[in-house]
Amino acid sequence: MDVIMNIAALGEVEAKAAERDKLAKLRASASKLDSTSDGRMFGNVPSGAQAAKVLRDAVTSLAQQASEGGQAVDDIRSSAATAAQIGEQSDMAAEQALAQARRSVLA
Numbered sequence: 001m002d003v004i005m006n007i008a009a010l011g012e013v014e015a016k017a018a019e020r021d022k023l024a025k026l027r028a029s030a031s032k033l034d035s036t037s038d039g040r041m042f043g044n045v046p047s048g049a050q051a052a053k054v055l056r057d058a059v060t061s062l063a064q065q066a067s068e069g070g071q072a073v074d075d076i077r078s079s080a081a082t083a084a085q086i087g088e089q090s091d092m093a094a095e096q097a098l099a100q101a102r103r104s105v106l107a
Contacts, residue, residue: 007091010084017077023070030063 041055042048 005083005087005090007084007087010080010087013080014077014084017073017080023066023073026066027063027070030059030066 042051045051
């Protein structure tokens, strides 16, 4: 069974996955919101403390999901980089074997 690897596409996946600044910005924003979401942010509004708790819980959940998403993206980037490296090494080994075979035939 022949396996054909698109090394350029794997490299592109790695590069695109590395450009995940949006997740980092989302985590930073969630952190800022979390630090300001105490009962005072709602002033003297009735149930302000309850609203702050709901907001804190939502922000905590958002931050956790962004973190997990970031880990998944890191895993994808790492896997794509490893696969591209394996493909490049395989190509080099195949070129060396082919060159050796040509030398043997021509000798």
